[in-house]
Amino acid sequence: MPPIQNIEEGPDTIRILITTDNHVGYNENDLIRGDDGWKTFQEITYLAKTKDVDMILQSGDLFHVNKPSKKSIYHVMRSLRLNCLGDRPCELELLSDPSNLLDGGFNTVNYEDPNINVSVPVFAISGNHDDATGEGLLLPLDLLSVSGFINYFGKIPDNEKITVMPILLQKGKSKLALYGMNNVKDERLHRNFRDGEVTFLRPNVQTDQWFNLLALHQNHYQHSATSFLPESYLPSFLNFVLWGHEHECIPNPVYNPDTGFDTLQPGSSIATALSEGETAEKHVFILSIKEKEYSLEPIKLQTVRPFVMKEVSLMREGFVPGPASKNDISKFLVSEVEKLIEEANQQYRDSNPELFEDLEDDIQPEYPLPLVRLRVEYSGDYEVENARRFSNKFVGKIANVNDVLHCYKKKGNKYNQVSLIVLNDKKLGIDERDLAASVISKANIKDFLKDFLEESNMSIIPEEGIIDMTKKCIDQDDKQLISDYIENSIESSIKLLSKVDINFDDLEGDGDSRLAFKNVLNTFKREHDFKKLIDKEASKRLMPYNSKKSDELMEIDNEESGDTQAGKKTQTKARLSTRSTASKRKAAPKSSMAVDDHDDDSDHDAYQEDDSQVEVNEIDSEQDEEYEVPKKKQSTRKPTTKGTSRNLTSKTANGRNSKKTTESTCKRNVKKPQGSIIDDIMKLGR
Incomplete structure (x- = not known):
C-alpha cells in the first residue's frame, strides 16, 4: 500500500518517530569522534519532543556494544529524561495486556505508570550489537526498561519455536498492531521461517481495521545462502515493515508486490564504517497513521559528521x-x-x-x-x-x-x-x-579452528563449544565468553568425574599407574562430597561447622584406600583438624529467600493465530533462593515475594527464572583443602 502525500495531525492520527542503529558509544575513546553517537541521539529525542509525536520506535542497536560504558548509559538516560519525560499527556491507549510483551515485573507500559510522567514513550527492540549476555541474559535495554525510560519489547525466549505477538494501541479511530522481533542469528531465523516455526498472532476483534507494523533487525540483503531474511518469508497481512541493521539510509519506502507491504530501511544515525553505504545522508522519519493509511516524512539529521x-x-x-x-x-x-x-x-x-x-x-x-x-x-x-x-x-x-x-x-x-x-x-x-x-x-575459519583443536587433543573441553564461543566473542565483542566457557566446562567435567565408579582391577598398566589414577579419582570425589555436605548444611540453616559436623567432615575427608601411604593420611588429618578448629569460631549463616510466583491467566480472546497453531505452555513457578552470610550479626531478613506476572496470550511462555544454588555463596565462607586439584585445573583453564 503506497503512502499518501500528507496526513494532517489530529485526534485520529498516530505519529511515530522512527529511528534505528544509533550505536551510542561507538569509538567513544576517540578524542574527535567519541561523542558523535550520543549527540545525534540527543538530537533525535529532541526532534520527537518538538515535532509533537506520540511515540518513538527504535529498531535495534541503540548501543554499539552489549556492555556500554557508564558515559554512554548516562547520556542516553539524560536525553530520554530531558525530551521524553514531561507533563504532556500521551494519547495512545493500550488495548492489549503487556504482561507477556514487556518485561521487568511491572506489567504495563511506562506512560501508564502513575509514578512516572512520560510524554513521549519509546518502544525499542534489541539488535545484534546490544544483545543479551551474561548471567540472567540481561542487556542495556533491560536497564532502561526497568528504570522507566523505555518500553523494551520483541523478546524471543525460544529460538526453536517463535511466536510474535503485537502490542495493541489505539488513538481515536486508528488502531495499531505493533510487532517486534529482536535480532536472531540470520541462519537460524532463516531456517525457522523456512520450516514454519514462526507464528504471528493477530487481533481477532476487527481484524481488518488494524494497521500492522513490524520492527525487526536482520540482514536485508543476501550475504550468503541463508544469512539473511527474505521479505517473502514475512506474512502478507503486514502493512509496514521497519527494517533495522542495514546502515544505508533509503529515505523512501519500497513496495513489495509479492507480499503487499511497504518496507522502510532508515539506516544508521552515525557512520560506523568508512564504506560506500554510509555516505548517504542520515535521516529519521515521522510515520503518520490514520486508520489504514499512512504518510512518511523524512527529517535530515543536523549533528551527523559529514x-x-x-x-x-x-x-x-x-x-x-x-x-x-x-x-x-x-x-x-x-x-x-x-x-x-x-x-x-x-x-x-x-x-x-x-x-x-x-x-x-x-x-x-x-x-x-x-x-x-x-x-x-x-x-x-x-x-x-x-x-x-x-x-x-x-x-x-x-x-x-x-x-x-x-x-x-x-x-x-x-x-x-x-x-x-x-x-x-x-x-x-x-x-x-x-x-x-x-x-x-x-572463509570457513571454523574448519581451521577445528583442525587446530583436533591436533591439540583436548579431552575435557568440547571442540564445537570452543568454536561457537570464538564466534560469539567476535560477534558480541566480549572477551570474557571463552574463559567463562572453559571454566564452566571444567567444573562440569569434575562433577561427572566424581560420579564415576571404576573397578581398578580391570585397568591396564602397572600398579603405580593404577594407584596414581585411583588417588586422583578419590581426591575428586572427596572434594565433591565436601561441597555437597556444605550445601546441605547451608540449606538446613544449621550451624555448619560445629563439632559434630566437623567430625562428619573428618570422616569424609579421611576415607583413603588401602594403597594410600600412611604419611599422607597423617598430613590430611592434621590439615582437616586445623580447618575444623577454625570453623568452630564461625557464626551460623541464616538465609533470606525470594520467591517468584507466576499466575498463568490466558486470555485467548485478545488474539488469533495466523495460519498455524501455537503450543500453549504454562509458566512453571520456580523458587529462587539466595543465602546471605553476614559478617558480624545474623541476618533477620524475612522472605520476600516479588510481583506476579501473567501469561495472557496463547504463546510459548517467555518468563524464565534462573535458579541460584547455594554453592557460590558457600564458596566464599569455606576453605577448600589445600593443594586442591580443582584449583590447579581451574588455573590451567584460565
Whole structure:
C-alpha cells in the first residue's frame, strides 16, 4: 500500500518517530569522534519532543556494544529524561495486556505508570550489537526498561519455536498492531521461517481495521545462502515493515508486490564504517497513521559528521609504474584529499544554511572535522606512501586521521566468491565487527579452528563449544565468553568425574599407574562430597561447622584406600583438624529467600493465530533462593515475594527464572583443602 502525500495531525492520527542503529558509544575513546553517537541521539529525542509525536520506535542497536560504558548509559538516560519525560499527556491507549510483551515485573507500559510522567514513550527492540549476555541474559535495554525510560519489547525466549505477538494501541479511530522481533542469528531465523516455526498472532476483534507494523533487525540483503531474511518469508497481512541493521539510509519506502507491504530501511544515525553505504545522508522519519493509511516524512539529521568518499585508479590516471612516480602519486593523492575536505565542508554549509546567514566577512565559519576516505587502486608495480604516514598530513583537518587512505589491488582469476561477498558487504555499509563475523562464516575459519583443536587433543573441553564461543566473542565483542566457557566446562567435567565408579582391577598398566589414577579419582570425589555436605548444611540453616559436623567432615575427608601411604593420611588429618578448629569460631549463616510466583491467566480472546497453531505452555513457578552470610550479626531478613506476572496470550511462555544454588555463596565462607586439584585445573583453564 503506497503512502499518501500528507496526513494532517489530529485526534485520529498516530505519529511515530522512527529511528534505528544509533550505536551510542561507538569509538567513544576517540578524542574527535567519541561523542558523535550520543549527540545525534540527543538530537533525535529532541526532534520527537518538538515535532509533537506520540511515540518513538527504535529498531535495534541503540548501543554499539552489549556492555556500554557508564558515559554512554548516562547520556542516553539524560536525553530520554530531558525530551521524553514531561507533563504532556500521551494519547495512545493500550488495548492489549503487556504482561507477556514487556518485561521487568511491572506489567504495563511506562506512560501508564502513575509514578512516572512520560510524554513521549519509546518502544525499542534489541539488535545484534546490544544483545543479551551474561548471567540472567540481561542487556542495556533491560536497564532502561526497568528504570522507566523505555518500553523494551520483541523478546524471543525460544529460538526453536517463535511466536510474535503485537502490542495493541489505539488513538481515536486508528488502531495499531505493533510487532517486534529482536535480532536472531540470520541462519537460524532463516531456517525457522523456512520450516514454519514462526507464528504471528493477530487481533481477532476487527481484524481488518488494524494497521500492522513490524520492527525487526536482520540482514536485508543476501550475504550468503541463508544469512539473511527474505521479505517473502514475512506474512502478507503486514502493512509496514521497519527494517533495522542495514546502515544505508533509503529515505523512501519500497513496495513489495509479492507480499503487499511497504518496507522502510532508515539506516544508521552515525557512520560506523568508512564504506560506500554510509555516505548517504542520515535521516529519521515521522510515520503518520490514520486508520489504514499512512504518510512518511523524512527529517535530515543536523549533528551527523559529514562523510565523503572517492575511489581512484593510478593506472587510469596515467601514472607510470615504478618508484620514480612515487612522489608524483603522493602529491596527486594529497590534492584529492584536499578536494574531498572542501566537498565535505560544502555539504555541511548546504545542510545548515542558518549557521552561515549572519556571519560577517571577517569571521571564519566553523566546520566539524569531516570523515574522508580515499580508495586507491594501485594494481601493478606502483609504490604508494605508507597510509598512516600519509594520513598524518591531515591532522586537524579530518576526523579519521589514521585511515584516510585505503590502498588495494585488484584480484585476478582468484577473485573468489568469498571476496565478492565481502566487497558487497562493505558497499552496503556493514561495519567492521559485523564484517569480521561475516568473513568468519564465509572463509570457513571454523574448519581451521577445528583442525587446530583436533591436533591439540583436548579431552575435557568440547571442540564445537570452543568454536561457537570464538564466534560469539567476535560477534558480541566480549572477551570474557571463552574463559567463562572453559571454566564452566571444567567444573562440569569434575562433577561427572566424581560420579564415576571404576573397578581398578580391570585397568591396564602397572600398579603405580593404577594407584596414581585411583588417588586422583578419590581426591575428586572427596572434594565433591565436601561441597555437597556444605550445601546441605547451608540449606538446613544449621550451624555448619560445629563439632559434630566437623567430625562428619573428618570422616569424609579421611576415607583413603588401602594403597594410600600412611604419611599422607597423617598430613590430611592434621590439615582437616586445623580447618575444623577454625570453623568452630564461625557464626551460623541464616538465609533470606525470594520467591517468584507466576499466575498463568490466558486470555485467548485478545488474539488469533495466523495460519498455524501455537503450543500453549504454562509458566512453571520456580523458587529462587539466595543465602546471605553476614559478617558480624545474623541476618533477620524475612522472605520476600516479588510481583506476579501473567501469561495472557496463547504463546510459548517467555518468563524464565534462573535458579541460584547455594554453592557460590558457600564458596566464599569455606576453605577448600589445600593443594586442591580443582584449583590447579581451574588455573590451567584460565
